[in-house]
Amino acid sequence: MNSTIVVVDDDRDYLEVLGRKLAEIGFRQVRLEESSVKLAEELEDGCAFDLALIDMTMPDLDGMALLERIKSHAPSTECIMVTAINEARVAVECLNKGAYDYLVKPVATEDLALAIKRTLERKRLLDLLDLDKRDDLPKLDNEAPFQPIVTQSKKMLRILKEAELHAGSLVPVLITGESGTGKELLARAIHAASPRAQHPFTPINMSSLTGSLFEAEFFGHTKGAFTGAESGRVGYLEYTNKGSLFLDEIGDLPMELQGKLLRVLQDGEFSKLGSSSRQKVDLRFIAATNENLEQMMAQKRFRKDLYYRIRGGWLHLPPLRERSEDIFLLCRKFLEKYYDVNTDGFIEKEALDLLMRYSYPGNIRELKSILQSAVNLARGAAIRESHLPLHLRTAIKDCIEEQIQAVDSSVLPLAEVEKKHILKIYKQTGENKSRTARLLGIGLNTLRRKLAGYGVQ
Numbered sequence: 001m002n003s004t005i006v007v008v009d010d011d012r013d014y015l016e017v018l019g020r021k022l023a024e025i026g027f028r029q030v031r032l033e034e035s036s037v038k039l040a041e042e043l044e045d046g047c048a049f050d051l052a053l054i055d056m057t058m059p060d061l062d063g064m065a066l067l068e069r070i071k072s073h074a075p076s077t078e079c080i081m082v083t084a085i086n087e088a089r090v091a092v093e094c095l096n097k098g099a100y101d102y103l104v105k106p107v108a109t110e111d112l113a114l115a116i117k118r119t120l121e122r123k124r125l126l127d128l129l130d131l132d133k134r135d136d137l138p139k140l141d142n143e144a145p146f147q148p149i150v151t152q153s154k155k156m157l158r159i160l161k162e163a164e165l166h167a168g169s170l171v172p173v174l175i176t177g178e179s180g181t182g183k184e185l186l187a188r189a190i191h192a193a194s195p196r197a198q199h200p201f202t203p204i205n206m207s208s209l210t211g212s213l214f215e216a217e218f219f220g221h222t223k224g225a226f227t228g229a230e231s232g233r234v235g236y237l238e239y240t241n242k243g244s245l246f247l248d249e250i251g252d253l254p255m256e257l258q259g260k261l262l263r264v265l266q267d268g269e270f271s272k273l274g275s276s277s278r279q280k281v282d283l284r285f286i287a288a289t290n291e292n293l294e295q296m297m298a299q300k301r302f303r304k305d306l307y308y309r310i311r312g313g314w315l316h317l318p319p320l321r322e323r324s325e326d327i328f329l330l331c332r333k334f335l336e337k338y339y340d341v342n343t344d345g346f347i348e349k350e351a352l353d354l355l356m357r358y359s360y361p362g363n364i365r366e367l368k369s370i371l372q373s374a375v376n377l378a379r380g381a382a383i384r385e386s387h388l389p390l391h392l393r394t395a396i397k398d399c400i401e402e403q404i405q406a407v408d409s410s411v412l413p414l415a416e417v418e419k420k421h422i423l424k425i426y427k428q429t430g431e432n433k434s435r436t437a438r439l440l441g442i443g444l445n446t447l448r449r450k451l452a453g454y455g456v457q
């Protein structure tokens with residue numbers, strides 16, 4: 001596991017005992033420290049850990065004094081006190097001073113694992129709350145898993161930090177966003193940043209599942225389970241054991257299969273087709289959709305219990321048109337295979353202008369395919385306007401004309417201009433009220449009121 005832990009105890013033998021137990025539980029980043037004074041100095045110099053396991057009785061600086069110093073200099077380090085004396089007064093004092101838990105020696109591995117799990121879960125929740133309050137941009141602790149996601153958008157960088165915080169825990173994560181915004185890429189990054197990174201990541205397209213396929217695909221089957229089952233087959237659940245299951249397009253899962261999926265999520269147990277024995281699996285679930293699940297629930301097309309089960313953490317990816325600062329970076333990333341992107345000449349200014357102004361209904365996937373086609377047409381030369389698809393050039397020309405008309409219509413009363421604009425966007429979104437409200441930056445109720453005023457239901 002990726003959390004950083006420091007254990008402080010002046011008794012070298014006990015330090016090593018705890019070190020071994022932590023390795024057994026799966027923690028890899030553990031520091032064993034005999035000197036509480038040395039650790040306090042380092043923490044005061046800015047060093048931080050996710051968790052400190054602190055012995056109470058130590059010479060020079062005892063556990064209680066170290067706890068106080070940690071809470072004033074590195075408050076985000078959670079502390080668990082470890083003591084030889086089981087005394088309620090001492091325990092209460094430690095908790096009052098900011099320790100999260102209190103363990104009595106000798107500590108059983110299961111108790112240690114449980115206390116650490118609870119403490120790190122609380123830390124994750126506090127870090128998530130803190131993220132909402134902060135104005136500065138949070139840094140990723142482990143950048144490598146998120147490297148494939150190219151972005152400099154502040155919105156996106158905050159989402160990546162949130163994703164990193166969820167990655168360390170077991171909570172199911174729901175990723176929403178329009179098609180092509182990078183939901184699968186983010187799901188892969190969460191898996192890679194999680195303690196499960198060495199185990200399988202299995203993407204499943206839920207829209208392709210039918211009633212009979214669901215069980216065969218998820219549970220697998222034994223030899224002879226049904227006509228034609230000439231050999232046994234391992235299903236997604238068994239294959240992915242200890243890894244992450246990516247439930248893509250979950251909004252497209254037929255209602256009759258949602259109950260079956262819910263049972264899988266709740267029980268973590270299943271029986272192969274053709275077998276009566278139950279098998280247990282240890283899985284992390286990540287789901288994604290470009291549907292509005294809340295709307296689907298209101299229309300009774302998506303089960304509420306399943307929704308709350310999959311939405312432990314919720315990450316919503318903004319469309320590319322809301323992070324246009326990423327367009328140039330993405331162009332560089334997608335073209336670096338074919339061009340020397342360190343020189344300015346790989347794409348002509350007019351072509352870049354068009355790419356920067358386009359609205360990308362297909363998001364990053366669309367940008368990628370536009371560039372792939374442009375590379376083919378340019379045959380090694382810099383990409384020019386004429387290498388870009390006609391629909392993109394036309395869309396931008398139309399948009400410029402509309403802007404000119406909008407200026408011409410400045411003699412219209414303001415209410416009339418507003419009405420025209422709202423109705424235009426409403427039409428462009430296929431009469432989708434939520435999207436229209438989001439694009440216009442107004443509340444859904446305000447939009448409904450205005451549409452009703454224009455005689456649109």
Ligand SMILES: Nc1ncnc2c1ncn2[C@@H]1O[C@H](COP(=O)(O)OP(=O)(O)OP(=O)(O)O)[C@@H](O)[C@H]1O
Binds near residue numbers: 150177184248
């Ligand atoms: N920030 C990014 N940086 C680099 N490549 C990206 C980024 N976001 C998306 N991509 C690329 O864009 C393409 C679409 O991404 P992805 O499949 O993850 O989107 P999606 O939201 O899951 O789409 P859908 O809803 O259609 O399944 C992929 O080739 C992916 O690698």
